[in-house]
Amino acid sequence: MNCRQTIPAHLRYTIEDFNRQFPNDDACFEHLREQRFPDGMAYCATCKGERQHHRVKGRPVYACDECLTQISPMAGTIFEHSSTSLRLWYYAMYLMASTRCGISAKQIQRETGVTYKTAWRMFRQIRSLLSETDMQLEGSAVEIDETYVGGKRKNRHGSRGMRGRDNDEKTPVFGMVERGGKGRVLAYVTPDAKAATLFPIIEEKILPNTIVYSDEYSTYDRLATPKNGYDHRRIKHAQKIYVMGDVHTQTIEGFWSLIKRGIGGVYHSVSRKYLQTYLNEYSFRYNRRDQGNLIFNAFLKRVAERADLPPVVADHERKPLLLEPF
Numbered sequence: 001m002n003c004r005q006t007i008p009a010h011l012r013y014t015i016e017d018f019n020r021q022f023p024n025d026d027a028c029f030e031h032l033r034e035q036r037f038p039d040g041m042a043y044c045a046t047c048k049g050e051r052q053h054h055r056v057k058g059r060p061v062y063a064c065d066e067c068l069t070q071i072s073p074m075a076g077t078i079f080e081h082s083s084t085s086l087r088l089w090y091y092a093m094y095l096m097a098s099t100r101c102g103i104s105a106k107q108i109q110r111e112t113g114v115t116y117k118t119a120w121r122m123f124r125q126i127r128s129l130l131s132e133t134d135m136q137l138e139g140s141a142v143e144i145d146e147t148y149v150g151g152k153r154k155n156r157h158g159s160r161g162m163r164g165r166d167n168d169e170k171t172p173v174f175g176m177v178e179r180g181g182k183g184r185v186l187a188y189v190t191p192d193a194k195a196a197t198l199f200p201i202i203e204e205k206i207l208p209n210t211i212v213y214s215d216e217y218s219t220y221d222r223l224a225t226p227k228n229g230y231d232h233r234r235i236k237h238a239q240k241i242y243v244m245g246d247v248h249t250q251t252i253e254g255f256w257s258l259i260k261r262g263i264g265g266v267y268h269s270v271s272r273k274y275l276q277t278y279l280n281e282y283s284f285r286y287n288r289r290d291q292g293n294l295i296f297n298a299f300l301k302r303v304a305e306r307a308d309l310p311p312v313v314a315d316h317e318r319k320p321l322l323l324e325p326f
């Protein structure tokens with residue numbers, strides 16, 4: 001699979017574009033401020049209302065025009081307690097948004113000189129923004145499938161079940177993808193691949209009367225019961241049949257190979273504890289694959305959307321940002 005995709009010109013956002021838009025920390029800071037309080041309007045906790053704010057000279061904070069109470073655009077965001085420069089955070093998001101197969105902490109360590117630990121923590125924080133918690137699958141058809149990631153466990157539909165939580169064991173992952181339409185995917189780490197585990201997820205995310213394609217795994221038998229109201233169609237992989245007209249699960253399998261290649265090739269291995277955040281990262285990009293490099297904007301938006309609101313009073317002294325470009 002090719003990690004470098006050809007992107008139409010109008011969806012391109014190159015490193016030169018990045019350097020032009022964000023030449024230093026201050027440009028990133030102003031961008032963040034505009035995302036969080038457009039035109040300087042923000043809630044003032046002292047005045048108890050929306051007030052105009054102005055930049056405090058020489059400090060990364062804004063002050064209420066009326067009472068001078070200070071707020072920081074970084075308050076409540078993933079940047080809040082970080083001593084890493086804001087531009088480096090933006091660059092890390094740019095890198096993560098611009099790849100298809102994933103980006104390793106090693107690479108940002110090499111390029112920018114931060115420690116591996118810092119790079120790894122930044123990526124973990126960025127990934128924490130990327131879950132699709134409110135997403136509901138739409139469209140007339142959905143493919144579902146389960147797979148196992150990492151570890152050495154080979155038995156896909158193993159009858160022994162999941163024994164213990166040995167790191168050598170593969171982690172079950174369940175996924176659903178819209179056929180046609182927006183073609184979006186949802187993927188979850190699950191404790192096992194039993195019906196009692198998968199059906200609450202299926203019923204929450206897939207609307208009744210949807211055509212659901214799966215393989216012949218017995219867990220999915222229940223999909224055909226009238227209670228669920230799904231139009232269940234399955235492909236018999238065991239008989240070496242992979243596509244029969246519309247009946248296949250190749251879309252979700254394509255997504256599995258993307259994450260397995262990414263996790264195997266870029267991240268080498270991912271512990272069960274963090275696997276969900278990697279699934280979120282891959283799903284987030286996959287679900288916006290028609291946006292080219294402009295996915296970067298979606299990353300930036302998430303920072304503001306997932307921040308704790310309203311921005312809290314900046315009543316403690318902050319570490320000054322490094323203003324040199326890295």
Ligand SMILES: [Zn+2]
Nearest residue numbers: 044047064067
């Ligand atoms: Zn005020």
